[in-house]
Amino acid sequence: EAGVAQSPRYKIIEKRQSVAFWCNPISGHATLYWYQQILGQGPKLLIQFQNNGVVDDSQLPKDRFSAERLKGVDSTLKIQPAKLEDSAVYLCASSRGGPNEKLFFGSGTQLSVL
Template sequence: EAGVAQSPRYKIIEKRQSVAFWCNPISGHATLYWYQQILGQGPKLLIQFQNNGVVDDSQLPKDRFSAERLKGVDSTLKIQPAKLEDSAVYLCASSLLTGNYGYTFGSGTRLTVV
């Protein structure tokens, strides 16, 4: 079984620039999550999709962050404009809709804002 794919692996941008991250979940996983992990901290949920609908985006800074999951498969997360405090690893995860199987995480995109 292929894992959760994310790209790019690393990105360095200047503050106020925009950036986009891409995620391809495990085939058949209806639920997709974007988490932000700041260095030395645990992951924090940004947004959760079920198929192509948003389930929870209460912690997404909507003035600068946006995400979409077209056709209920791939997803993109965008930041515009970026701030220094957005420097973090952005993790994508997916899970089945039912059953206690836990999440499968991708390796993440490490963003540095300078």
């Protein structure tokens, strides 16, 4: 089966600019996650979707980050405006269901904010 697709692979922007990341999960996977991974740390959950509804966005900085999953398939994560501390790898993952299922990860988008 095709894996989780993410684009772009790399992005370099200046602070205060906006950026968007795209994720296409594995076909049929109901749950989609966005994680932020800062260098040397483990992934931190930003938002979790179940189909096209938000299950958990408690750690999403909502003043600058937004995410949507239209039609319960693809998802986009946006940052506007970006700050230096947003430099990280943004990982998308999907699974068939809830936390008792294993997650399949994309390769991530590496964001550098200058």
